[in-house]
Amino acid sequence: LRIEENLSAAWQRLAGTYVENLPWLECAKRYDRPHTFFYMDPPYWQTEGYGVDFLFSEYERMAEFMRTCKGRVMVSINDHPDIRRAFEGFHMERLDIRYSNTNQRQGKAEVTGELVIMNWEPDALGGLF
Numbered sequence: 802l803r804i805e806e807n808l809s810a811a812w813q814r815l816a817g818t819y820v821e822n823l824p825w826l827e828c829a830k831r832y833d834r835p836h837t838f839f840y841m842d843p844p845y846w847q848t849e850g851y852g853v854d855f856l857f858s859e860y861e862r863m864a865e866f867m868r869t870c871k872g873r874v875m876v877s878i879n880d881h882p883d884i885r886r887a888f889e890g891f892h893m894e895r896l897d898i899r900y901s902n903t904n905q906r907q908g909k910a911e912v913t914g915e916l917v918i919m920n921w922e923p924d925a926l927g928g929l930f
Contacts (some may be wrong), residue, residue: 837872
């Protein structure tokens with residue numbers, strides 16, 4: 802009975818959900834509408850990534866998509882001068898992210914800079930966060 806309950810709950814939760822296996826740009830263009838919100842989390846530039854080649858030209862393509870799409874796009878990416886140049890002109894907010902699982906023995910947490918890049922301006926109530 803527990804399996805049936807879990808499957809039923811998963812089915813209800815995922816009703817109306819689409820799962821695509823497409824290149825990111827093809828998928829984004831397919832669903833681009835004025836009411837669409839895209840959250841993009843590409844591999845960090847000049848890091849190991851996710852075992853998938855993601856050339857710098859892909860970040861440039863992402864910025865171009867953000868300039869021309871109908872919907873709103875938010876990208877989270879590492880703060881790197883090359884990334885800032887590729888996404889120049891967009892609203893950017895820097896966040897200091899603390900990863901506490903990197904060095905548990907010494908009790909230190911690695912702090913890294915992350916950018917949140919948007920193709921719209923947040924409201925005047927103090928930004929996005």
